[in-house]
Amino acid sequence: MDAGKKIPTLTKILYGSGDFGYSMNNSIIAALFPIFMMDVVGVTPALAAAALFIGRSWDYINDPLVGYLSDRTRTRWGRRRPWLLFGALPFALTFILLWIKPAFITTDTGLLVFFAAAYLIYEASATTVYMPYFALTPELTQDYDERTQLTSFRMLFNILGGLTAYTLPMLVIGSMIPENADRVTLMAVIFGLLAAAPYLVVFFSVREKKEYIDQAQPKLRDALKAVRRNKPFFFAAMIYLCTWVVIILAETNLMFYIKYVLKRPNQSSLVMGAIFVSAIIALPLWNWVSKKGNKRSAYILGVSFWAVTMCGLALFNAQTPLWLLLIVCVLMGFGLSAAQVLPWAIIPDAIEWDEYQTGERHEGTFYSLITLMGKVANSLAVPLSLLLLEFTGYVSNAAEQPASALLGIKIVIGPIPAALLFTGIIFAIFYPLSREKYTHVVSELAKRREAIEMQALGELSIEPTEE
Numbered sequence: 001m002d003a004g005k006k007i008p009t010l011t012k013i014l015y016g017s018g019d020f021g022y023s024m025n026n027s028i029i030a031a032l033f034p035i036f037m038m039d040v041v042g043v044t045p046a047l048a049a050a051a052l053f054i055g056r057s058w059d060y061i062n063d064p065l066v067g068y069l070s071d072r073t074r075t076r077w078g079r080r081r082p083w084l085l086f087g088a089l090p091f092a093l094t095f096i097l098l099w100i101k102p103a104f105i106t107t108d109t110g111l112l113v114f115f116a117a118a119y120l121i122y123e124a125s126a127t128t129v130y131m132p133y134f135a136l137t138p139e140l141t142q143d144y145d146e147r148t149q150l151t152s153f154r155m156l157f158n159i160l161g162g163l164t165a166y167t168l169p170m171l172v173i174g175s176m177i178p179e180n181a182d183r184v185t186l187m188a189v190i191f192g193l194l195a196a197a198p199y200l201v202v203f204f205s206v207r208e209k210k211e212y213i214d215q216a217q218p219k220l221r222d223a224l225k226a227v228r229r230n231k232p233f234f235f236a237a238m239i240y241l242c243t244w245v246v247i248i249l250a251e252t253n254l255m256f257y258i259k260y261v262l263k264r265p266n267q268s269s270l271v272m273g274a275i276f277v278s279a280i281i282a283l284p285l286w287n288w289v290s291k292k293g294n295k296r297s298a299y300i301l302g303v304s305f306w307a308v309t310m311c312g313l314a315l316f317n318a319q320t321p322l323w324l325l326l327i328v329c330v331l332m333g334f335g336l337s338a339a340q341v342l343p344w345a346i347i348p349d350a351i352e353w354d355e356y357q358t359g360e361r362h363e364g365t366f367y368s369l370i371t372l373m374g375k376v377a378n379s380l381a382v383p384l385s386l387l388l389l390e391f392t393g394y395v396s397n398a399a400e401q402p403a404s405a406l407l408g409i410k411i412v413i414g415p416i417p418a419a420l421l422f423t424g425i426i427f428a429i430f431y432p433l434s435r436e437k438y439t440h441v442v443s444e445l446a447k448r449r450e451a452i453e454m455q456a457l458g459e460l461s462i463e464p465t466e467e
Contacts, residue, residue: 020161021198022129022133033098042178043111044108055122058124066368084129085199088129137347151342152284160276170269233347237373243343244343244374245377262318278330281337299342299346299425304421310332310413314414316328350433389409
């Protein structure tokens, strides 16, 4: 690969579009699935938490399995792209399954089984498209700054997906009440099909590097051993994990916060729009900050800013002026933008460190473990936040929540996310792969590939060693 060859802007845009569907579906599920089960179907927070935990648990096996299989896939279309082609439609159909209110099931046990199974099936289908898609990132470019740019395009569509999830679905549904169950299903059909389309765009518009397709298939034990020895990957994974848990906690609990703490359910699209639009506007800022310094320092600056504004939300109530709320939401969006882009821009650098150390590439395994860690944390953090609502006295679809439940919502919106973000900052401070070290690694890898290519062409002769 010519490390100096730049990716066309159009290719960056088309590749980045693939993150729209996954982000949109994930955000819809995070924001609306718990409240759908609790306020439309009528299950308790504890039962909703159990369904989410069971459904997510399958990913403990599913994510590494798909990542490993995509590493070993060999077709004329490449290693990753066939998964996008054949996985797009199941991804859409299984999303729809989540949003059906099963009138034929009347027991709590039956509802638990139905929603846990539906969520498990959806997650299995989703993994077959997003895992290979994520693993394409380090294969498209090795340039330190261009990876941040590529990730910025991805996060542009990621944030657009979140913006869509928090504004348009509720326009279709109206409000989360039992009478609107059919509208919820209609929403799922519309957005499920919309989410699948970008993966087909990526399949038809992006090409994989031939040198990676031709590489020998890695063994699972060697791949796991490489992960264990990769110190930059460990720190990158911890940065991602601390950040991702905060994003999923915010997505899950912001609708409860807007509905019950702020008492502005009809303004949820406005509030969420302020966050996501400002996040989109801030993307070039964090790309510039990273280019002027490095990804680590940009992450520390942006995430510190986000942690402070999240704590500010815990001080608000129904009497807080709308203009003040919107200002804080805009500031949150700037921090969210950094949290979305920079961890994903840091992770691919560990792939080159892996190849530098082992002589092999294990993108699928590395990305599957990253997403697995996120799923494990998600399967614990989201149910625990719902159990906190149960413990503090949350009443499904009540006009008023007790003061204890309102306090519980504020805790999972402010102090807990702030603590996690500052933990991520600590890992970022000690992240060992600087810009200079990474540049040296890429240079050495380029020399290795050039030597191998010259040897294969017969242009490099090896003199026999004298006895």
